[in-house]
Amino acid sequence: MSIMTAKTTGYRLQEVREQGQWDQFVASQPGGHLLQSWYWGELKATAGWFPLRLGLWDGHRLIAGAQILRKSAPRVPLRLGHLAYLPKGPVLAWEQPELCSIFFAQMHRYLRKQGALALRMEPEIDHESEQGELVIRRLTELSFHPTRSVQPLRTILLNITPSEETLLAQMKEKWRYNVRLAGRKGVTIRVATSLEDIQSWYTLMQTTGERDQFGIHTLEYYQRAWQLFAPQGALRLLLAEREGQLLAGIFVSLFARQAIYMYGASSNEQRQLMPNYLLQWEAIRWAREQGAHEYDFWGIPETEGEEEAMAGVYRFKRGWGGRVVQFVGGYEYVYNPFLMKFAHRYL
Structure with a gap:
């Protein structure tokens, strides 16, 4: 026309x-x-x-x-x-x-x-x-x-409209075990409330970027994201701690009934406490309570080969029971x- x-x-x-x-x-x-x-x-x-x-x-x-x-x-x-x-x-x-x-x-x-x-x-x-x-x-x-x-060309989408019991049953057994293990070992999850929390999380992000060899944004970028979206109820930074020590944290957004796992960071210490598993589970629970229908794990490698640099990330995201979408x-x-x-x- x-x-x-x-x-x-x-x-x-x-x-x-x-x-x-x-x-x-x-x-x-x-x-x-x-x-x-x-x-x-x-x-x-x-x-x-x-x-x-x-x-x-x-x-x-x-x-x-x-x-x-x-x-x-x-x-x-x-x-x-x-x-x-x-x-x-x-x-x-x-x-x-x-x-x-x-x-x-x-x-x-x-x-x-x-x-x-x-x-x-x-x-x-x-x-x-x-x-x-x-x-x-x-x-x-x-x-x-x-x-x-x-x-990312591919991602994993998880339907979160079923009950929590059903969502737990859909996970791989090891994932359910790790979620509960973190809780038993004293890992707690809280919501970031200040720019100082973002700065503490950013230190972990720098560690994660160096460990896994990927680029990150500036501290100001993440702080601005939190300032823009969090007051609208459209974003949370969830922090995993144990006895006052910050172990990991994830940015999760919420818009148009879809939650997205946007950014994640974790310490090199206490990884055996499985804080990332409890973080993802609490993020899914929060999104579901807010009326979201879907949880997007946001990006996996373009192939499923073990030679992929992010093969470990793919395995972690795949274990929650979602479907691969290209x-x-x-x-x-x-x-x-x-x-x-x-x-x-x-x-």
């Missing part, structure tokens, strides 16, 4: 500037995700991204939306060239081909005018589902091309192929 035809339908694309209106829409839609929430955009703004929330309206009704994060090369204004990145979105009824055509036609026009060199996105869609097949077909029809994913992956629509050749090295 052409842009001219899209104009005549009565649909209009414009920026959404009210946080409450945006989050209410995203959270109420199938597939609405934390990374499309208002405060996620505000968090990424502390890391050099510029959030843009575009909504497609049918009269006074918001019917589709996309939070787009924009970044340019150092000291280059956005209008002179930037990458537009759409994580875990858009929020869109993919089964309506005309709506998809209108939405992307208007969004492409808007982003081009703003100086975007390309739009990269990663829909929160199961590759193996019927919807996954539909989305891949739709994106191909709309001239998107597969590209490297930024977010998403459709990254897709890109390039507006300026010539400049994108140079932009890739910076963006």
